[in-house]
Amino acid sequence: MKLKPIEFPACGTCENRCQSVFYKLNQDELNDLSNCKGCNQYLKGNFLFYEGARPTGVHCIHSGIVKIYKQTSDGKYQIIKLAGAGDIVGYEALFSNGFYKTFAQVIEETLVCYIPKNQFMLLLKDNYAFMATLMHQLSLDVIESENRIISIATKPVRERVAESLLQLQEFFGKKNKSKNPIEITISREELAAFNGTATETVIRILSEFRQGRMIDLGKRSIHIINHKKLTGIAFQYNN
Amino acid sequence: MKLKPIEFPACGTCENRCQSVFYKLNQDELNDLSNCKGCNQYLKGNFLFYEGARPTGVHCIHSGIVKIYKQTSDGKYQIIKLAGAGDIVGYEALFSNGFYKTFAQVIEETLVCYIPKNQFMLLLKDNYAFMATLMHQLSLDVIESENRIISIATKPVRERVAESLLQLQEFFGKKNKSKNPIEITISREELAAFNGTATETVIRILSEFRQGRMIDLGKRSIHIINHKKLTGIAFQYNN
DNA sequence: CGAATCTTTGAAAGACGTCAACATTGGTGG
């Protein structure tokens, strides 16, 4: 495999900044960040961190996609969320003063900046707006997690898959603005792990959605072609 | 029903303080809190807040138990968590600058202090340690929510019920230190809503656990009598 | 081309929810 040296991205000119938790930093703070951060490229399948490891900083994704998941005792795994450009990863573990409770594995070649803990904490202490942004972000994470609890606990698989396709379309649309229509590029197995179901079940439901002309199935991608109908299934308007 | 005037609890001498997010406040700050907060008593069935309402402050539970839950489109509901003495409730909604996404309903007569938003934010701004505590708390909430996602998504009902009984024992033990053995006082319906299952299923599993001599069933309470065996079911050590 | 991985389909078994009937409990008012 041919490798090129990384183009080290400066925080001050990062195109993700305005969609990230760092959007309230001033130029001096951004320069400080740039001067102390690390940067690394991860190929598909590699890990940003493992469950059980000690966090020593925060990962900020510059490009690519990472899945955050947990393993279960019987060898299966459950995806908690996906993270893409502009997202920071692993900060709950940092703030909880514990160890990582999840795995973070790359599913699309990813460029990641790494901000050491003490620099991050310094920012938090000195910049009230930044702190407020982070509290805001953590709150949104809590709310999103709670929403997923509801979906998984109360909805049948078909509705969950429909809902997750809508979420994934939004995610991939944001992370990959060039493509239209938006392509959801995720394996059946990952889609199953995201929905807490079996791969075969996802496959059956997808082909059912295709027959209902709600989605198109490319070789390695899914397009939503009837957003409204899929939303109807996801949220059961037909009651 | 006979009512007594509330004994307004002072924050400086609150017995819950050391187990709450306020444990790092100094006496001046505690006095400020006491001087601006409200206080109210809620009987069983009453609401601290409704989904859709705007948060204007934070609820801090002095005594009693509150369930935080969401409704589903088909009339069922799912309990997200229980909150008791020393817990604060509704702060995600406050920090996210949005509306409440959950209902908070009292299941045991509850005394609640209410801290207005601006006072809370003032503390957050002036006291770095307090802010760190809150970030810590939010992180723990995220981690706990993620754990619940895993349990609900990947474990069969029997294991989830076992796990939740262990969690509830810990919760009721903390909130009600006098009683030994610890009594879990929660209705079958609520236990079902906590586990994302049907009431009948919970009843069947409970009676199965009783036959396996893991729990005792009082009239309105559950005791765990074989913690180890129940843990074995909850986490499937017998693989 | 061939190995490995991913996807698809079918059949069978099992877990769980729903429905219906009945028992128990706790609270209310007479």
Add this chain to the structure above:
DNA sequence: CCACCAATGTTGACGTCTTTCAAAGATTCG
């Protein structure tokens, strides 16, 4: 204090959604 009612708890039968197992087709990559 008792009788009654509503709420809560219990049990059985049944149907269905979902998982699991197995086997075969498709795709990617070296």
